[in-house]
Amino acid sequence: MVTFYVMCYRLISFSTLLHGTSSGISLQKPPFLVAQASPKRHRFEMAMWVPFHVTAIVLICIVVMTHPSERVNAEPTQDRQALLQFISLTPHANRVQWNASRSACDWFGVQCDSNRSFVYSLHLPAVGLVGPVPPNTIGRLTQLRVLSLRSNALTGEIPADFANLTMLRNLYLQNNHFSGEFPAALTRLTRVTRLELSSNNFTGSIPFSLNNLTHLTGLFLENNSFSGNLPAITLNLTNFNVSNNRLNGSIPNALSHFPATSFSNNKNLCGKPLQPCTPFFPAPSPSPDVSPAQPVEHHHQNLSTAAIVGIAVGSAILALLLLSLIIFLCCRRRPRRAKPPAAVSTARGGDVATSSSKDDITGSVEAAERNKLVFLEGGVYGFGLEDLLRASAEVLGKGSMGTSYKAILEDGTTVVVKRLKDVAAAKREFESQMEVVGSVKHENVVPLRAFYFSKDEKLLVYDYMAAGSLSALLHGSRGSGRTPLDWDTRMKIALGAARGIACLHVSAKLVHGNIKSSNILLHDATHDPCVADFGLNPIFANPVPSNRVAGYRAPEILETRKPTFKSDVYSFGVLLLELLTGKAPNQASLSEEGIDLPRWVQSVVREEWTAEVFDAELMRFHNIEEEMVQLLQIAMTCVSLVPDQRPNMEEVVRMIDDISRSVSTDEGLRQSSDDPSKGSDAHTPPQDARTTPRSDTS
Numbered sequence: 249m250v251t252f253y254v255m256c257y258r259l260i261s262f263s264t265l266l267h268g269t270s271s272g273i274s275l276q277k278p279p280f281l282v283a284q285a286s287p288k289r290h291r292f293e294m295a296m297w298v299p300f301h302v303t304a305i306v307l308i309c310i311v312v313m314t315h316p317s318e319r320v321n322a323e324p325t326q327d328r329q330a331l332l333q334f335i336s337l338t339p340h341a342n343r344v345q346w347n348a349s350r351s352a353c354d355w356f357g358v359q360c361d362s363n364r365s366f367v368y369s370l371h372l373p374a375v376g377l378v379g380p381v382p383p384n385t386i387g388r389l390t391q392l393r394v395l396s397l398r399s400n401a402l403t404g405e406i407p408a409d410f411a412n413l414t415m416l417r418n419l420y421l422q423n424n425h426f427s428g429e430f431p432a433a434l435t436r437l438t439r440v441t442r443l444e445l446s447s448n449n450f451t452g453s454i455p456f457s458l459n460n461l462t463h464l465t466g467l468f469l470e471n472n473s474f475s476g477n478l479p480a481i482t483l484n485l486t487n488f489n490v491s492n493n494r495l496n497g498s499i500p501n502a503l504s505h506f507p508a509t510s511f512s513n514n515k516n517l518c519g520k521p522l523q524p525c526t527p528f529f530p531a532p533s534p535s536p537d538v539s540p541a542q543p544v545e546h547h548h549q550n551l552s553t554a555a556i557v558g559i560a561v562g563s564a565i566l567a568l569l570l571l572s573l574i575i576f577l578c579c580r581r582r583p584r585r586a587k588p589p590a591a592v593s594t595a596r597g598g599d600v601a602t603s604s605s606k607d608d609i610t611g612s613v614e615a616a617e618r619n620k621l622v623f624l625e626g627g628v629y630g631f632g633l634e635d636l637l638r639a640s641a642e643v644l645g646k647g648s649m650g651t652s653y654k655a656i657l658e659d660g661t662t663v664v665v666k667r668l669k670d671v672a673a674a675k676r677e678f679e680s681q682m683e684v685v686g687s688v689k690h691e692n693v694v695p696l697r698a699f700y701f702s703k704d705e706k707l708l709v710y711d712y713m714a715a716g717s718l719s720a721l722l723h724g725s726r727g728s729g730r731t732p733l734d735w736d737t738r739m740k741i742a743l744g745a746a747r748g749i750a751c752l753h754v755s756a757k758l759v760h761g762n763i764k765s766s767n768i769l770l771h772d773a774t775h776d777p778c779v780a781d782f783g784l785n786p787i788f789a790n791p792v793p794s795n796r797v798a799g800y801r802a803p804e805i806l807e808t809r810k811p812t813f814k815s816d817v818y819s820f821g822v823l824l825l826e827l828l829t830g831k832a833p834n835q836a837s838l839s840e841e842g843i844d845l846p847r848w849v850q851s852v853v854r855e856e857w858t859a860e861v862f863d864a865e866l867m868r869f870h871n872i873e874e875e876m877v878q879l880l881q882i883a884m885t886c887v888s889l890v891p892d893q894r895p896n897m898e899e900v901v902r903m904i905d906d907i908s909r910s911v912s913t914d915e916g917l918r919q920s921s922d923d924p925s926k927g928s929d930a931h932t933p934p935q936d937a938r939t940t941p942r943s944d945t946s
C-alpha cells in the first residue's frame with residue numbers, strides 16, 4: 249500500500265513539474281514537509297496538496313476494486329508456506345495447480361478469511377492425493393475451520409500435529425486408507441461439530457475421550473476395523489454410525505436411540521437397538537409393525553348396515569369365547585392355588601413377588617404367559633429378566649445338555665446360566681421338575697436359583713462356583729507350574745461329593761444321572777465340593793447320558809436306558825478312581841478302543857501293581873498309602889458290575905467318613921505322642937507331611 253502511494257505521489261509530482269511549478273521538490277519528502285522557499289510557493293504547494301492526496305486515494309481505491317488479485321500485501325504467509333510444503337510432499341492430480349506467484353487465498357481448494365490473513369478452509373476432495381499426510385504441514389494451519397481431504401488415497405496415521413487445528417469445525421477424512429489407532433490428536437479438537445473418518449483402515453478401540461468434543465453432533469466411523477467395546481458417548485449427537493467394524497459388547501444406553509443400521513455388521517455388538525446381549529437369551533420377536541409401504545386401507549366409509557350388524561355380532565361372539573377361555577384357564581389353575589408351590593417366587597425387573605402368598609389366579613396366568621424368570625425359594629438374588637438380558641456373558645463350556653455361561657450382571661452379581669437344548673418336557677412338567685430340583689438345599693449341592701421356560705428357550709440359573717470343577721483341578725495344566733491336588737483335599741472332595749449325592753438320593757429322592765468330575769464344583773477358597781447338574785434327565789427325551797460321559801456310565805444302562813440310584817453309585821465309584829489315579833475316565837486307556845477306568849484299575853491291581861494305580865502326584869505325600877488303598881476298595885465296590893453288589897450312597901458316605909475319622913484319630917494319637925511332655929517318638933513324621941511333598945520334608 250505504501251509503495252503504491254509513493255508511486256501515485258511521483259505521478260502527481262511529475263504533473264506539477266510539467267506545469268513548471270515545483271522543480272525543486274525532493275522525491276524523498278512529501279511537498280508539505282519541504283522547507284518553504286517563499287510564501288508564494290508555499291501557497292501553491294498547499295493548494296496542490298489537497299487535490300494530490302484526494303487523487304491518490306481515489307486511484308488506490310479504483311485499483312483495489314478493479315484488480316482484487318492485486319490486493320496489496322494481503323497474504324497468509326505462514327499458511328501459504330505450510331500449504332506449499334504439503335502439496336510439494338504429497339503426490340496429487342494435475343488439477344491442483346497452486347501457482348506460487350499468486351496469493352494462496354486464490355489457490356484451488358483454499359479459502360481465506362475476509363482479511364485474507366489466514367486460511368479458513370481447505371477443500372481437496374478426490375484430487376488424487378496419495379500417501380501419508382506430511383507432518384508439520386496441514387497441522388500448521390492453526391486457524392483452519394474446515395478441512396476436507398476425503399476420497400483420496402491418503403495412508404498412514406493422522407499426524408499428531410492435527411491437535412493444533414483447534415479452531416476446526418468440520419473434518420472430512422472419509423474414503424482414504426488412513427490406518428492406526430483412533431487419532432488421539434482429534435480428541436483435542438474441542439470445537440469440532442462433524443467428524444468423518446469412515447471408510448478407512450482405522451483399528452483399535454474407539455476412545456472414551458471422544459466425549460471431550462463437546463460440540464460434536466455428527467460422528468461417522470463406519471467401515472473401519474475398530475474393535476473392543478463401544479464407549480458411552482454422552483454427547484448430543486444427531487448423527488452416529490459405527491457400522492461395519494469389529495466392535496463387541498453391549499451398546500451403551502446413551503447411544504441406543506440410534507437406528508440399528510448405525511451399529512450393523514459388527515463382530516459382536518449387542519443390546520438395544522440390536523439383539524439383547526446375553527447370548528443365552530432369545531431375540532425379541534419382531535413387533536407386528538404395519539409397514540409404511542403398505543398403507544392401511546379404510547373401508548368403513550362404505551360399510552353397509554348389514555356388514556355393521558355382522559361385525560357387531562361377530563365381536564360379541566369373540567368376546568364371549570375369550571371370556572370362556574379365561575374362566576377355563578382360571579379353573580384349571582385352581583388346584584395349584586390350593587397347594588401352592590411353596591418354593592416358587594417370581595420376579596421381573598428386580599421386583600420379586602412370592603407366588604405362594606397372594607397368588608391370585610390372574611397374576612399366575614399372567615406370570616405363566618409372560619415367561620418370567622422364576623426364582624426359587626430361599627433365593628439370594630434380586631435381579632430380574634431385564635438385568636439378565638443386560639449381563640455380559642462368557643461361555644464356560646458346552647455340555648451334553650446345553651451350554652453354560654458365566655453371566656456378570658451390571659451390579660457385579662455373577663451367576664451361571666445354563667441354556668438347555670433339546671428339552672422334551674412340556675412347560676408344566678418342566679416347572680414341576682425344576683421345583684423339585686430347586687428344593688434341594690445342602691452345603692454340597694449347587695443350588696438351582698431360578699429357571700426360565702419359553703417355547704424357544706429353557707434356562708437354568710445357578711450360583712457361580714469360582715474355583716471351577718474337579719475335572720479342571722485334576723486334569724488342567726499338568727506339568728510344570730502346577731500345584732498338585734494334595735491327599736487331604738482329595739479326601740475332602742470325595743466325602744463332600746458323596747454327601748451331596750446321598751442328600752439327593754435320600755432327601756430329594758432324585759437320581760443325579762450325570763455324575764462326573766466336571767459336575768463336581770468347588771467353592772473358592774475352601775475347595776469344598778458341590779454337586780451340580782442333577783435331576784435334569786427327566787426333562788430330556790433320552791435320559792441316558794451321552795457318549796461324552798461313557799466312562800462314568802454303569803454297564804446296565806446300556807440295556808435299561810434309565811439312570812438309577814445304583815447307576816449313580818457306579819458313576820461315583822469311577823469319580824473316586826479318577827481322584828485316586830489322576831486319570832480322566834475317557835483317557836484311561838492308551839488304545840483307541842480303550843478299557844474303561846474301573847477295568848484298567850482292576851487289571852493293574854490283579855497283577856499286584858497296586859502302587860502303579862495311584863496318581864504320581866500323590867506319591868509325593870507321606871503316610872497316605874493306607875488311606876489310598878481303603879478308598880480304592882470303596883471305589884471298586886461302587887463299580888461292581890452287578891448293581892445290587894454296590895453300596896448305597898449313605899453307606900459310601902459312612903465308609904469314606906470312617907477313613908477320615910480313623911485318620912484324625914491317628915493324627916490325635918500321633919499328636920499326643922509327639923508331645924515332648926509325653927515322651928514322643930522322634931521318628932514320627934510331622935503332621936503336615938500328608939499335604940507336603942516328600943522332597944520338601946526330606
Ligand SMILES: Nc1ncnc2c1ncn2[C@@H]1O[C@H](COP(=O)(O)OP(=O)(O)OP(=O)(O)O)[C@@H](O)[C@H]1O
Pocket residue numbers: 644645646647648649650651652664666694710711712713714716717762766767769780781
Ligand atoms: N455353577 C457353576 N459354576 C462354575 N462353573 C460351572 C458351573 N456350572 C458349570 N460349570 C462349568 O461349566 C462348564 C460347562 O458345564 P456344563 O454343565 O454345561 O457341561 P458339562 O458339565 O461339561 O457337561 P454336562 O452338560 O453333561 O453336565 C464345565 O466346565 C463346568 O464345570
